[in-house]
Structure formats: C-alpha cells, structure tokens
Amino acid sequence: MSARPQDLPQRPHSRPIKRTRRLTAPQITARKGADPIVCLTAYDAPTAEILDPHCDLILVGDSVGMVVHGLPSTVGVTMEMMILHGQAVMRGSRSALVVVDLPFGSYEGTPDQAFASASRVMMETGCQAVKIESGSYAAETIAYLVERGIPVMSHVGLRPQSMHVLGGFRARGRTQVVADEILRNAAAAAEAGSFAVVVEGVSADIADRVTKAVDIPTIGIGASAGCDGQILVTPDMLGLFERVPKFVHKFGRMRDMVDEAVGAYADDVHARRFPREENLYVFKD
Numbered sequence: 115m116s117a118r119p120q121d122l123p124q125r126p127h128s129r130p131i132k133r134t135r136r137l138t139a140p141q142i143t144a145r146k147g148a149d150p151i152v153c154l155t156a157y158d159a160p161t162a163e164i165l166d167p168h169c170d171l172i173l174v175g176d177s178v179g180m181v182v183h184g185l186p187s188t189v190g191v192t193m194e195m196m197i198l199h200g201q202a203v204m205r206g207s208r209s210a211l212v213v214v215d216l217p218f219g220s221y222e223g224t225p226d227q228a229f230a231s232a233s234r235v236m237m238e239t240g241c242q243a244v245k246i247e248s249g250s251y252a253a254e255t256i257a258y259l260v261e262r263g264i265p266v267m268s269h270v271g272l273r274p275q276s277m278h279v280l281g282g283f284r285a286r287g288r289t290q291v292v293a294d295e296i297l298r299n300a301a302a303a304a305e306a307g308s309f310a311v312v313v314e315g316v317s318a319d320i321a322d323r324v325t326k327a328v329d330i331p332t333i334g335i336g337a338s339a340g341c342d343g344q345i346l347v348t349p350d351m352l353g354l355f356e357r358v359p360k361f362v363h364k365f366g367r368m369r370d371m372v373d374e375a376v377g378a379y380a381d382d383v384h385a386r387r388f389p390r391e392e393n394l395y396v397f398k399d
C-alpha cells in the first residue's frame with residue numbers, strides 16, 4: 115500500500131526566523147561577511163508562506179518560465195508573468211525581502227527602459243527590489259535605478275538570459291579572460307550601488323575571489339560555500355525534477371511524494387474507497 119502523508123517522516127523546522135517586519139535591502143547588505151543569507155525562489159503564495167520563516171530573501175526568479183511553465187529557457191518569460199507571480203509571492207510572504215527578476219528584453223536597452231520596467235514591477239507587485247543579469251553594460255543602469263529609488267540585486271557568472279550567446283547553461287570562467295570579466299562585472303555592479311550580487315555557475319575559486327573583492331554580499335548558486343549567502347531554485351532543491359544541475363542538492367523528494375499521493379488517490383477512486391465516510395455531507399432533517 116502507498117504511504118499516506120501522515121506516515122511520512124516529519125522533520126522539525128530547522129531554525130524558523132522570527133521577524134515582525136520585512137527585511138530591507140540595506141539590512142541584506144549589512145550581512146556582508148556575517149551570518150549566511152538564506153535565499154530561495156518562489157512563484158506562488160502557498161510556497162512563499164512556507165519559505166518565509168526560513169528565508170531572508172525570496173526571489174521571484176524568471177526560472178519560473180522553466181520550472182513552472184515548461185519553457186526551454188528563461189528567454190520567453192514576460193513582464194506579465196513576472197508581475198502575476200510577484201503578486202502571489204507578496205501575498206504569501208510576510209517578512210522576507212522579496213526580489214523580482216526583470217525578464218529578458220525589459221531592461222537591457224537603456225536605463226530609461228529599465229526604470230520603466232522596474233518601477234512597474236515594484237508598483238504592481240509591492241516587491242522591495244528587482245534583479246537584473248549584469249553584463250558589462252549594466253553599471254550605468256544599476257546606478258540609474260538605485261538613484262531613483264529601486265534597490266537592485268545583480269547577477270554575474272552564468273547569466274541564463276544570455277544562454278544563446280553563451281551556447282547553453284555551462285559553468286563560466288574556464289579561461290582567465292572570462293574569469294576576469296566575471297570579477298569586473300561583479301565589481302562594477304557593486305560600485306554602481308547593487309545591494310547584493312548573485313554569482314552563478316562559476317568555480318569555487320572565482321566565487322571566493324568575487325566575495326573578497328566586493329563589499330556587498332555575494333549570493334552563490336553553483337558557486338562556493340564561502341559566499342555570503344546561498345540560493346537555489348526551490349522545485350529543484352525539493353526534488354520535483356529527476357534531472358537537476360550538478361550544483362543542486364535535493365533536500366526533499368517531492369516528485370516521489372506527489373507520485374505516491376496521486377497513485378494512492380487513483381487506487382482509491384478505482385476501488386470506490388474515496389470519498390470516505392468523513393468526506394461526505396450528511397444533512398440532518
């Protein structure tokens with residue numbers, strides 16, 4: 115017989131964070147070199163509610179395109195998708211800083227374009243900050259947004275929105291030229307006023323050099339335990355997918371749990387064991 119949810123091993127919550135107010139971008143910046151910053155992605159209200167007591171920062175990542183909508187990359191993600199998922203995460207969370215990704219094509223053209231997109235995302239979702247993937251062109255845009263009241267988290271190393279230029283999702287920095295470019299992009303993003311920088315898909319050595327070089331927190335994904343914080347794509351770390359990138363550790367077995375529960379439901383429907391007595395409405399005269 116399949117396991118029921120009540121039969122599955124229960125793990126007590128690790129260290130739920132008790133906060134009455136939302137964390138702010140400057141509070142995240144102040145954590146440089148201190149207690150590691152816990153970050154995860156979320157795309158819906160119930161998940162955000164579960165993550166919130168454990169996380170300092172929740173990212174509404176454009177990974178939503180791949181892990182929720184089944185797109186082959188993040189390139190097809192739209193502003194409307196980011197706003198809809200951003201609103202849901204804001205409804206579900208209470209105290210984590212919520213950052214929403216600006217999607218491909220909404221910020222790279224000019225600082226004005228980036229401001230129009232970022233202000234729309236903040237006004238329509240209520241989120242506290244935006245994230246942009248930060249190539250060498252980005253410093254001017256970051257400074258422009260920050261001066262105008264928009265906290266910016268940058269993203270260097272493997273930049274998934276550039277996968278067509280990079281030729282896929284491979285880790286970056288195999289040559290000295292590219293490693294130096296990643297360091298330069300991170301330094302420029304910090305200098306321009308980013309409150310934190312995501313460092314994705316690089317060697318631990320490059321990540322550690324970035325962490326030493328910049329005075330804002332580095333948030334690693336496929337990077338190094340020496341970063342100031344860590345982030346993962348939540349469905350990946352929950353074990354929803356069979357195949358995940360090398361840098362993901364599956365902390366749960368969500369795929370198996372869903373499969374077992376749905377199998378048990380289908381068995382019960384076939385055997386007319388569901389609905390059970392306690393699920394039935396009985397009206398008294």
Ligand code: KIV
Pocket residue numbers: 155173174175176177178215269312314335345346347
């Ligand atoms: O879109 C996303 O989820 C991200 C994280 C991988 C950092 O950018």
